[in-house]
Amino acid sequence: MENLYGYDELCRIIESCVTETDYKSISECKSLLMVAVNEEVRLKRCVDSLLKESPGMQIVFIAQPSMVPVLKQWYEACPSIAWKGKYTVEVLKELGDEVRLSQPEGFFYFSEQPVNMRDENFMEIAALLQQQGDVRVFCSTIGEDLYEYHNIHLYCQGIRIYNEINKMIDYM
Amino acid sequence: MKIGILSQNKEKNITGINRVTLGTLTELLKLDQENQYSFIGRTDWFSLPLDSIPFVPATDRVLSLNYLLKANPLDIIHSHYRPFHVGSRIPCGKILTIHDLIPLLFPEWYGSQYGYYNEAIRQGAAEADIIIAVSEYTKRDIVEYYGIPEEKIKVVYNGLFPPKLFAETAVGEAVAGLEREDFLLSVSGVGPHKNQTGLVEGFLRYRQHHPDSNLKLVLTGPVRRYEVIREILEKHKDAEKYIVFTGFVTDAQLVWLYRRAIAFLYVSFYEGFGLPILEALSVGKAVICSDTTSMPEVGGNAVEYCNPHDADSIEAAITHVINDVEYRCGLEALASKQAALFSYERAARETLDIYRRFLK
Incomplete structure (x- = not known):
């Protein structure tokens, strides 16, 4: 009998939770919460592309303190929140205190590091936002590859199973 | 297998x-x-x-x-x-x-x-x-x-990959505003180990001692570099006239910059290899680079070395390569042979x- 639930199938389920997207699709969100992990020209290109598609888009940035003045200079109308260290779910509390933002329609995690696409902190922030409301989740690696996560819950479950099997094999 | x-x-x-x-x-x-x-x-x-x-x-x-x-x-x-x-x-x-x-x-x-x-x-x-x-x-x-x-x-x-990017026939695409300029090029990633401060200090000293020179310094790469050297630029009010920040450039523009530059400058404190040195050598360019870490392995005897911790040493290397045309041509002649080793x-x-x- 064909094994439908082996390695390839688990990979397929996990991958199906993430699809490539484009600026046009992201710009359907009227308000976006954006974690800017890296302070690069690529970030500017990415934000400019979003604003070109949707000039009225409301973006709130969360970035390292050194980047905040630069973002304020670039995007005067968009609030920027300084956050030192790792981006954990704590950023949402800070955001609530400092900026009046109605429930964002989208959450965008911008990172130059491809490995961060599966960053646990990112996943936790995304899951919490989705619990609170209908938030679309996006991620970018180096600003050129754009992804949308369709089912963070299933995605996290799949990865957990994948990791557990890997650990089990160590003890087999 | x-x-x-x-x-x-x-x-x-x-x-x-x-x-x-x-x-x-x-x-x-x-x-x-x-x-x-x-x-x-x-x-x-x-x-x-x-x-x-x-x-x-x-x-x-x-x-x-x-x-x-x-x-x-x-x-x-x-x-x-x-x-x-x-x-x-x-x-x-x-x-x-x-x-x-x-x-x-x-x-x-x-x-x-x-x-x-x-x-x-x-x-x-x-x-x-x-x-x-x-x-x-x-x-x-x-x-x-x-x-x-x-x-x-x-x-x-x-x-070098893709090799055709650095082939002798590749001409690239001009960067607007630089077509008629004489410039030193530096291509670098982000990070303090790249020594942007020493790079700019060394170049500004050269400018100070050669007030009639038209030479500019062209820096490619991320904006963070600008943040790092903001202080120096604020100290030297004329610096922005001589230093050009291109931001990220395309591969075709990069090739054009390498070819069009008078020389290539790379004064990083530390490299695991030093790919930009090899890229510049492969297009036959005179290179000034640090005498530290892996860089001498890439540069061999085909480059002008300097001490990246000493702005005077960087300035001296720039002066040697820019002012001594015969020496610079000698480095250019050695460059492609050195690059061919990699x-x-x-x-x-x-x-x-x-x-x-x-x-x-």
């Missing part, structure tokens, strides 16, 4: 480690008809004829490949700078390429990455059967800082030799 290649994630615009991976792999596939190669992860972002093994790069910093190898047995896994773990009962050779240990050596600058290098890469290096270092200098660092026995580490130098064809031959010896 089955060999699995692991690199960074899919990229539309292929950079850094992925360029090294694809450069080596392109030549390996030409050279080796005997072994069967697979790529771990998606292959839809490059055009090599390789089988793809599905892969979930989960959140662990050291990637566990146990489940993958149970489903897809391989004889060797060669990972480009991604630390991985394979259970001791799974028969598979483990090769890890390491480019540099910069965050481990400069935690004051790269605190956020220190843990990754001190734990994940250290663990990956300890578990690997063979480590490939991209220079003798990186090899020495791996021995010293990870305590890995020297005999476990082989040196395979980088090359290629992915050579890297592939040496890598294949490592695979074969291991499989024996």
Whole structure:
């Protein structure tokens, strides 16, 4: 009998939770919460592309303190929140205190590091936002590859199973 | 034999480690008809004829490949700078390429990455059967800082990829506003170890001592560089007239800048290899670079060296190369010969030799 639930199938389920997207699709969100992990020209290109598609888009940035003045200079109308260290779910509390933002329609995690696409902190922030409301989740690696996560819950479950099997094999 | 290649994630615009991976792999596939190669992860972002093994790069910093190898047995896994773990009962050779240990050596600058290098890469290096270092200098660092026995580490130098980008016939695409300028070029990534401060200080001293010169300094790369040298620019009010920031440029523009520049300047404190030096040499350009770490391995006797910790030394090197036209032409004549010592064809031959010896 064909094994439908082996390695390839688990990979397929996990991958199906993430699809490539484009600026046009992201710009359907009227308000976006954006974690800017890296302070690069690529970030500017990415934000400019979003604003070109949707000039009225409301973006709130969360970035390292050194980047905040630069973002304020670039995007005067968009609030920027300084956050030192790792981006954990704590950023949402800070955001609530400092900026009046109605429930964002989208959450965008911008990172130059491809490995961060599966960053646990990112996943936790995304899951919490989705619990609170209908938030679309996006991620970018180096600003050129754009992804949308369709089912963070299933995605996290799949990865957990994948990791557990890997650990089990160590003890087999 | 089955060999699995692991690199960074899919990229539309292929950079850094992925360029090294694809450069080596392109030549390996030409050279080796005997072994069967697979790529771990998606292959839809490059055009090599390789089988793809599905892969979930989960959140662990050291990637566990146990489940993958149970489903897809391989004889060797060669990972480009991604630390991985394979259970001791799974028969598979483990090769890890390491480019540099910069965050481990400069935690004051790269605190956020220190843990990754001190734990994940250290663990990956300890578990690997063979480590490939991209220079003798990186090899020495791996021995010293990870305590890995020297005999476990082989040196395979980088090359240029894609080669046609740096071919003699490539002319590139002009960067607006620079068509009529005389300039020194510096191409650099981000990070304090790149010594942007020394670069600008050295150049401004040259300008100060040569007030009639039209020479400019063109800097490519991320805006963060500007933040780093903002203080210097504020001190030297005229500096912005002489220093041009291009931001990121396309490959075609990069080639044009290399060709159009009078000379290339690279005064990094530390490199694992120093690819921009090789790129500049390959287009026959006179190069001024640091006399530290791996850079003399790449530059050989075809470049002008300086001490990156001393702005006077940087200025002296600029003065020598710019003012002494005969000397500069001499460096240009040596440049391509030096560059020819490095290629992915050579890297592939040496890598294949490592695979074969291991499989024996």
